[in-house]
Amino acid sequence: MVVLSESCKHTPIDFMEDIVDTPNIIDTTGGSDTIDYSNCDPDTVYFENDIFPILISNCAISGCHDNATHEEGINLSSYTKVMSSDVVDISDPWNSELIEKATDNDPDDIMPPPPMSPLSNAEIDLIVLWMEQGALNNACTDCDTTTVTFAETIMPILDAYCTGCHDNSSPSGSIDLTSYLGTGSNDGIYDVAADGRLYGAINHDAGFEPMPPGGTRLPDCLIDQMRIWVEDGYPDN
16 A cells, blocks of 8 residues: 655755645734634744644654654654753744754755755744743644635645645655645645545554654644545545
């Protein structure tokens, strides 16, 4: 059985550990959350909704700072491991190791390493604001499953958690999760939804490689939204 690949190696530099540009980033002045839950406080940065997707897509990936590799002793695969890795400084966020690495001008030291895209200014500002608010292990989990669409619900989940490894430039396992339809030899979102690989991987079903890699499941709300969309026939709506 073909499953979503657990491998996500980044060359020429491959030295991070156990989360691509996340286009649907929070507006730190009061915009909507990266992953949109209803009734979230627009002025609060939530670790589960806002910060963890950035880490999962850019840092806690295979060969870098995931649960298996934890390069240089840094594991960013969960809140507890982020805090125990000593990369967060709530008293001086801009001098924290997490921000210093994300803003380093040296291509040999910047995180994420090339050829991955660096964190955007919006992502960096968001992480800093999260630290300024105390770097809490918080979440806004008022889950709305009444209206689930591909464009407004599913694609933001994939952008936040999956396209770090499954993008169109170097799709791990020949799976491109930036496109609804496959291109060339790469399977697209439709393909892996139709044959069960997408939901099987994120739900950590037996026989599928669990995604995101590293053992951390997506929040239950997001898994429910994905299940609803797949059961509805995975429409491009």
